[in-house]
Amino acid sequence: MQPPEAEQLLAAALGHHQAGRLPEAEALYRRILSANPNHVMSLQFLGVLAHQLGRNDAAIDLIGKAIALNGRIPECHYNVAAAYQALGRLDEAAAHYAKAIALKNDFAEAHFELGNVLARQDKLEEAAARYRRALVMRQNFIGALLSHPLIF
Secondary structure: OOHHHHHHHHHHHHHHHHOOOHHHHHHHHHHHHHHOOOOHHHHHHHHHHHHHOOOHHHHHHHHHHHHHHOOOOHHHHHHHHHHHHHOOOHHHHHHHHHHHHHHOOOOHHHHHHHHHHHHHOOOHHHHHHHHHHHHHHOOOOHHHHHHOHHHO
């Protein structure tokens, strides 16, 4: 499969994914990966899809492969952190949210989710700082506004 064809299939897969047509998206991600097992974005998005279906171990495996191939994509770290968080593996989740922030400091969602992990670990002052940081970046970040009284 030539790169332009892979990118066209990826665009189609993302369209299905965003529209909630997960079986169609999964089939296209897998088609890309059958031709190129190291296609980073297909690995990542197939991992996101696995997380959405509650298959968090599979999500960690898939997105972990994407990170091994290119660890400089903040969204990969964010997405694998979400799978770790769903499994209650909070230290790993925190480490990946922190890496996402290190790669993209204005990643409001990563600051917010790191705040959620820290709150679950009873690190309330650190959590509050992350919520405030998310609000500085996105003043209309409703989730951060409503999540905890820690931010005020």
